[in-house]
Amino acid sequence: MEKKPVLSVKNLKTYFYTEDGIVKAVDGVDFDVYQGETLGIVGESGCGKSVTALSILRILDEKGRIVEGQVLLDGVDLTKIEEQDMRKIRGKDIAIIFQEPMVALNPVFTIGDQIMEAIMLHQKVDEKTARNMAVDLLRKVGIPEPEKRIDQYPHELSGGMRQRAMIAMALSCKPKVLIADEPTTALDVTIQAQIMELMKELQKEYGMAIMLITHDLGLIAENADRVVVMYAGKVVEYADVKTLFNDPKHPYTWGLLHAIPRLDIEQTRLYNIPGVVPDPLHFPPGCKFNPRCEFKEERCTREEPQLIEVGENHTVRCFFWQKVDEAKKRKVGEFV
């Protein structure tokens, strides 16, 4: 079955021109997002996962620029179109939910005003209809007494309720792609479970594609269909979720999976990925992960590996991915 992606990012490069030098925040990223599917993007802070999202919507700050690559939405390259055309796409075809709903919502307007603004901007409806639509949306995302809540300000809602309101706003124009950038990181786990459940239901109903950006491998395992692992502005591994978790090939993915404390297995010692995420102004030569990699060889410090296909829809940026297969024979949870 050959599916066509709704959104396809090809060789995206976003650089920030700062006073200290050029920060290559996103440096050649490729992936496809399919209708009704969830693409997980996982990585640590500074790996470029959020900048990728901002680049897709073209909402970078003035220092950031997309220097190369394409963002294709149904075949139209969003990096090339005029700003006024882009405005018609933001919030309508592609919507975004941010991590911190208190910052993302405007504190001086009511929830209703902010949802209605999006509706009235993209759809030709009068205020009354827009209001009714907003009430329906709030009900749909599980906010009790939506008729009352619609006139409340963000500070009057709890964190979970605010995130629900954000989702209502994002869904107001039935987007084709919903970008969720750490949507539950600021929330408690029991509320996180509620929000993720809600997003799954809404995805089923609307058939939209979701790009789930997070650092939490648990969320990825439970919600994503395909996964992109990013490190230092590059995709280091791309696979469907089961393959990635059962058979990781990149040393970084493998290390991450064993560095997290888990509820499902007994662990006596966590795996240590030594060192820190490299400074984006001074990336190491060769493979960017090489200073932290226990499998590195001399070649890794000289030459940057390309993404290579190691299985069906499974690509890895590593010369020596077979070594990870060797490492898998070690006993899980007991790294000395």
Add this chain to the structure above:
Amino acid sequence: MSAILKVENLVKYFPIRAGVFKRVVAWIKAVDGVSFEINEGETVGLVGESGCGKTTIGMVLLRLYEPTSGRIIFDNEDTTYFFMPALRARSYIKRTYVDKFNALLKELGSKDAVVNALEGVDRRYAEMFFSEAKSSTGKFCSLLLSNMDEKRKQFRKNVQIVFQDPYSSLNPRLRIKSIVGEGPAVHKMVKGEKELINKVRSVLEDVGISGDYMYRFPHEFSGGQRQRIGIARALALSPKLVIADEAVSALDVSIRSQIINLMKDLQHEHKLTYLFISHDLSVIKYVSDRIIVMYLGKIVETAAKKDLFDNPSHPYTRALMSAIPIPNPNIKKERIILKGDVPSPVNPPSGCRFHTRCYMAQEICSKEEPQMREISPGHWVACHFAK
């Protein structure tokens, strides 16, 4: 194993003030009657969602907040009155000890009987009261309150904290040497500049930071390194109890595992006792020997790690466990989705505080508050229906 810390019925309310005269209009019941013990050398994990009072407990233990009521016994000494103003301390001592001893004396008849009926701190204080203080309240208070500065200093040295945010918890104007060395200098653990430098160097190297960096400022380090410095600051005083308040929550996954491993190694080397406060049950599971689960100012369940995970008995504990995403796509687990949000601690629900969100709630739950019950040795649950 002996208990190094014993907390009895700890309560901390914060006033909400309003109006011109800043009258107290309500109380936030952050911690509402919490009792637990920490044994020497073990790690106790304190887990709960935001607003459950876990951080407040840490702050009260450190006496950065004064407890509203309750008793905190540390290292076989009642430390509750250590930081109270003199008059309040006296009234606390009279209320907690003198009145109790006198009542017991009336009941049991002889001083020896009173002493024998008590144990631990109470027994020691009773002996002191009847012999040294000759049953005089004033004298007993003076005895306990003597040498207060020294006692406070000892307490501060023995209980240390590692904070969550490695950015705001280090003074940006101080060099690492001053940050780590201030404690040992104040407590006269080192003599002279040379010893101080050696001390700082050795502590820094313990946490994996080169001693040559001691003249740098905090901004020259990454988040993970700063957290190491925060740990070094706590360790420099050779404390008996380290409270880690969300110490790894702000860190990236790969850095978090480094710090957790480091803290475990240090515990082993220095025989430390940890109170590990976190909202993340996976981290708590990995580091702890015993776990305390809190909800809205109360302990709902406490047990050894294995018992808690093999047999989670409070519905909240179960919901919390089921809410955590498992990084394994092969497992599809039954998820308990709780309704609604955590209620406000200003007006906690009647009866069992969890009943508004509980999937097992019955009529009794809104009327009667469940007491802690021991369902198997060392496994305590506050639920009417726990088996």
